[in-house]
Amino acid sequence: MLNSSREERFSIVTTIVNILIIVLISTGVLFSAVTALGLVRLPDVYTRTHAASKSSTLGVLAILFGTFLHFWLVEGIFNTQMVIAIVFLFITAPVGGHLIGRAAYISGIKVADETVRDDLGPAVKKKKKRFASKKPADE
């Protein structure tokens, strides 16, 4: 489209495509910035994981999709690696968030003072006690 002729650069389709790309990439940048701000402002590791696992996923997805659309519709290159990257991020980001939260909880990191209810604490304590009482018997 860009290479063809000077008049076509200002056609309606090109305008719509460019607006779409700009909106996608700026949404991605906005959400990435919010992730960084959330990592600074939120009180403990669990609430920070919320910001890191959701907003950043959507931010990176929007940036990747905008780049994919730019290279496909403006430059004429259909790059499937972008699509694969989007799918991989979608699968791995929530698992990463879960593992960070779980590892933090089991290694005994305290939740923030604002926390009103904690059901996991008794469960982990019970399991640790059972593990400790069982271990000498096994050896």
Place this chain on the structure above:
Amino acid sequence: MSSQILLNFFLAFIWMFMTVSFTPAGFAIGFLVGLAIIILMRRFFSGRLYLTRVWAVLSLTALFLKELVLSSVQVLRIVLRPRMDIKPAIFEMETELKRDWEITLLASLITLTPGTLVVGISDDQTRLYIHALDFKDIDEAVSSIKNTFERAISEVSRP
């Protein structure tokens, strides 16, 4: 379910051999003809017609995308609020899903829903421990998860 898809591909290849047209268009026509044959003969298969499950997977993906956008907007509103008056909490939720991949999928979906993050799964895989970012009403959160995600996942895994 997978045997139906395999059979459909097989019928498409037979169509290509019968019409001697080894092109993508020939394959597509053969696939559609094979699909029509499978729909006509669906009472010989034990499971459901595989198209209904494909549709369930597609609607689950749409749900996933919608929830991701909603949760990001919620996190954005919480982070940008001048006074941070959030009340985090960890609550447990019973699940009826049994198989490993269903529970993994449910955990990923919950992690990407507004304000919830899975921090633990009990050893017998019947309870999920969920960290909520802004705690208002546990029953409401549990019932919304149950009604949307569990139902969508069990719709996919139903035989």
